[in-house]
Amino acid sequence: MNIAFIAHDRKKEEMVNFVIAYEHVFEDHKLYSTGTTGTRIMEQTNLSIHRFASGPLGGDQQIGALVADNEMDLIVFLRDPLMAQPHEPDINALLRLCDVQGIPLATNVATAEILVKALDRGDFAWRELVHKYKPGVDA
Numbered sequence: 001m002n003i004a005f006i007a008h009d010r011k012k013e014e015m016v017n018f019v020i021a022y023e024h025v026f027e028d029h030k031l032y033s034t035g036t037t038g039t040r041i042m043e044q045t046n047l048s049i050h051r052f053a054s055g056p057l058g059g060d061q062q063i064g065a066l067v068a069d070n071e072m073d074l075i076v077f078l079r080d081p082l083m084a085q086p087h088e089p090d091i092n093a094l095l096r097l098c099d100v101q102g103i104p105l106a107t108n109v110a111t112a113e114i115l116v117k118a119l120d121r122g123d124f125a126w127r128e129l130v131h132k133y134k135p136g137v138d139a
């Protein structure tokens with residue numbers, strides 16, 4: 001599965017701790033992130049992550065492009081609900097695209113834990129069908 005990690009600055013430590021706790025699950029998947037989030041996770045785990053640009057420089061949009069193509073299977077986006085972000089339109093666009101494509105999206109660790117446990121027991125197998133029969137590619 002293709003999984004993306006994104007965390008705003010005051011949520012990065014929480015993200016790193018979350019990924020460390022479930023590293024044994026994530027190591028079997030293809031991982032993506034915005035720039036700084038990915039650097040922080042890789043510094044503290046053995047995971048290899050494809051890092052896009054930093055969020056304010058377009059990283060949310062780059063991940064959004066994969067979502068628009070229905071390539072992303074799970075997104076953990078720990079947003080800071082108490083601080084305005086300069087790239088709020090990019091953030092909203094990414095969240096919107098997740099709803100357009102029906103992509104599982106966690107915006108807090110409580111939800112992320114439920115999703116990662118579901119991932120671990122195989123509940124995301126339906127996403128393989130999405131990849132297999134992509135409209136315009138296989139249809």
Ligand SMILES: O=C(CO)COP(=O)(O)O
Nearest residue numbers: 034035036037054055056
């Ligand atoms: O701003 C972000 C998401 O909106 C996160 O970007 P960084 O991971 O580069 O800090």
